[in-house]
Amino acid sequence: MKTAIFIERDGILNLPQIQNHHQITPNALTRLKINDQAQPIMKQLKAAGFLLIATTNQPGLSDGNVSRLELERMHDLLQHAFQLDDVMVCPHGEEDGCSCRKPEPGLFTEAAHKWRIDLQHSFVISDKWQDARAARTIGSFSMMLQSPWIGSGHHDFVVPNLRGIAEKILQLQVRTLAA
Numbered sequence: 001m002k003t004a005i006f007i008e009r010d011g012i013l014n015l016p017q018i019q020n021h022h023q024i025t026p027n028a029l030t031r032l033k034i035n036d037q038a039q040p041i042m043k044q045l046k047a048a049g050f051l052l053i054a055t056t057n058q059p060g061l062s063d064g065n066v067s068r069l070e071l072e073r074m075h076d077l078l079q080h081a082f083q084l085d086d087v088m089v090c091p092h093g094e095e096d097g098c099s100c101r102k103p104e105p106g107l108f109t110e111a112a113h114k115w116r117i118d119l120q121h122s123f124v125i126s127d128k129w130q131d132a133r134a135a136r137t138i139g140s141f142s143m144m145l146q147s148p149w150i151g152s153g154h155h156d157f158v159v160p161n162l163r164g165i166a167e168k169i170l171q172l173q174v175r176t177l178a179a
Helices: 037-046 068-082 106-115 131-140 162-178
Strands: 004-008 017-019 022-024 051-057 087-091 124-125 141-145 156-160
Touching: 004 022, 004 162, 022 162, 037 051, 037 162, 051 068, 051 106, 068 087, 087 106, 106 131, 124 131, 124 162, 131 141, 141 162, 156 162
Parallel strands: 004 051, 004 124, 051 087, 124 141, 141 156
Antiparallel strands: 017 022
């Protein structure tokens, strides 16, 4: 089985705009700003043998705020920039009650089935509480980037920067392989 790193798209791979203390998701390629600091870190994690899978809630698809074509253009850019193996998308709004909208685990379990991933030896990188809750549900480690959006629920690790997150993941991977 393979190990993976699930990466929250907005706030980790791209830089969101902040408006009224909330992250605003880009709805066009021209508004997508790549997080240049994340590129060498993702390259390092990819070289360590991890699958890299972005996960994202995109209710703009169902409410008409973003077109499927524009979203695919953004994800093509992200896949190329970060050597992502996949991008898993939930197109539903909160009111839809689906099993794929984070914090529900559907995106992660779908990826695990598709890619034959060992979730208990995988990691979730995010700056949002929804991903930490999903990580706990699936038995993966939550690697949280310090932010106003991580909430007060369970987090395995809260780290001030992506470099520190990568170092912690690589330390844990070595311990797991040695066991």
